[in-house]
Amino acid sequence: MVKTSLRLFIRCIATLVLSVLPVAAQNPDYDQPYRPQVHFSPEEHWTNDPNGLVFYQGEYHLFFQYNPFGDQWGHMSWGHAVSTDLLHWHELPVAIPEHDNTMIFTGSVVVDRQNTSGLCTHGDCLVAIYTGHTQTSEGIRQTQNLAVSLDKGRNWAQYPGNPVLDLHLADFRDPSVSWDPIAHHWVMAVSLPKEHKIRFYSSADLKQWTQLSDFGPTGDVNGDWECPDLIHIPSSNSAKSIWALKVGLNPGAPQGGSGEQYFLGDFDGKSFHQSRLRGSQGWTNYGKDDYCAISFNGLPKDQKPVLLGWMSNWQYAAKIPTTPWRGQMSLPRHISYVSDAAGLALKQEPIVAPLRGKNYEISALSTNTSTLYGSGHTLQPPFEIRLNFGHPVEPIFGLKIFSDQQHWIEVAFDTNKKEFYIDRTHSGAAISPDFPTRTKAPLVTTRPYDLTLIVDRSSVEAFAQDGTIAMTDLVFPVSNNLQIQIFPDDAKPIQSEGQLWELKSIW
Incomplete structure (x- = not known):
């Protein structure tokens, strides 16, 4: 990799000004202006929640809520894509389509290694456990159902005994199913949305x-x-293992619209008990645009859990200015946890390193110099920045990413307010009154002031304070030619060290 020391300044702002190499040839179907280049999006049509994330026989499977007929929500079915590295995805035909007036809502896929279900014919197989959403003469009914695949997830057959769990409710959905190796049975966590409860069930065979x-x-x-x-x-x-229970909230999240909280504690095989330590309840993502994230089943024992979510918000998901697709996924990220003087926290580390290309070392110190903004040197997404601000004396510091002099986003720490934030109020297209936003997360002063930032054509994903803060926001800039500035722009100098990588397109 090429390493270049960057020391460029703009009126007390350290400015990273880079020129990119020519973009490599890629599939023209994936080169629209806002098409993400390091995040999965379907070739066309609507998508929302990831479903049935599972690793099986060398492949990561991403199923997802999908409308095969258009770019608005409806006719919900399971789309399907596979990958060998969690980054380069190959989209396959619809896996489980809407049928018999029943839409296929969110759920899980498990590897039935011991054929506990009796549905496998030769060794193990994949079993999907999903919510069926049916319009009946008495109104909406949501039930839990099974489907089985005997060919690595390519074709699926409905279990003739569906539904396997029916409480005769309109709101009863989104089963998260996994194998309990101690109790030797399956465990389901499923939501009772209106009651604000997660209900746990067990089963020996996935049917009863x-x-x-x-x-x-x-x-x-x-x-x-x-x-x-x-x-x-x-x-x-030497740390102890811990359990996390993640719960989506829609609407009413702190940033508005949809969001997700987590609880850290212990699951004893029957009940989840939240820890009494500080930090045992927090938010999986403090941005507006990471919802219904779920983890992969079937991972190798030596791999950390992997979480992946839908990058949008129900406040404006139907208004996203993209075509011929609408909706995309977050980057996958490894999850662990932190236990320190400030308490507990979920930790997230984005999986992106295999996409790194040309590399730059960042060493910047703000000083009074003439402006360099507008000099014509630009950086095009996707790219990744990792910075460590050390022990800054300035109360507010971070990055500004400009697409022109009137449009920018700001990613920064505010130690006076004890907040980390992304301000996209001047980012570009304001697709809805709910879109221009300054999303924020609480800072912990005893944790480091570090920042990992992944910028794609229509999104910014930030991870700060040793990964204990994750913040994902969509942006629709007026140009892909970006300039980056480290600030503040006056008063005391600020130091930072880190690296920047150009990222290769997954397409």
Whole structure:
């Protein structure tokens, strides 16, 4: 990799000014102005929640809520893509289509290694557990159902005994299913949205389910609870393992619209118990645009859990200015946890290193110099920046990313307010009154002031304070020719060290 020391300044602002190499040839179907280049999006049509994330026989499977007929929500089915590295995805035909007046809502896929279901014919197989959303003469009915694949997820057959779990409710959805190796049975976490509860069930065969316990109401209950995920986070070094229960909230999230909270604690095989330590409840993402994230089943034992979400918000998802597709996924990220003097916190590390190309070292110190903005040197997304601000004396510091003099986003730390924030109020297209936003997360003064930033054609994903803050926001800039500035622009100098990588397109 080529390494170049960058020391460029703009009126007390350290400015990173780069010129990119010519873009490599790629599939023209994936080169629209706002088409993400390092995030999955379907070739066409509407998508929302990721579903059934599973690793099986060398492939990562991404199923997702999908409308095969248009770019608005409806006719919900399971789209399907596969990858060998969690980054380069190959889209396959629709896996589980809408049928018999039943839409296929969110759920899980498990590897039935011991054929507990009796549905596998030769060794193991893949079993999907999903919510069926049916319009009946009595109104909406949501039930839990099964489908089975005997050919690595390419073709699926409905279980003739569906539904396998029916409470005769209009709101009962999004099963998260995994194998309990200690109790030797399956565990399901499923949402009762209006009651703000996650209900746990067990099953020996994926067909007959026994109620175990309820968790909630607790935490934030300002909207429907949905998209639960129960995740075991193995120990690292001398630390103890911990459990995370992630719960979607829509509407009513702190940033407006949809968002996701997590609880850290213990699952004893029957009930989830939240820890009493500080930090045991937080937000999986403090931005507006990461919802219904779920983890992968079937990962190798030595791999950390991997989380992936839908990059949008129900406030304006139908208005996103993209065509012929609408909707995209976040980057996958490894999850672990931090336990320090400030308490507990979920930690997230984006999986992006395999896409790194040309590399620059960043060493910047603000000083009084003439402006360099507008000199014509630009950087085009996608790219990744990693910075460490050390122990700054300035109260507000971070990055500004300009697409022209009137349009920019700001990613920064505000130590006076004890906030980390992304301000996209001047980012470009304002597709909805709910879109121009300054999203914010609480700072912990004893954690480092570090920043990882992944910028794509229509998104910014930030990870700060050792990955304990994740913040994802869509942006629709007026130009892909960007200039980056480290600030503040006056008063005391600020130091930073880090690296910048151009990222290769996944297409």
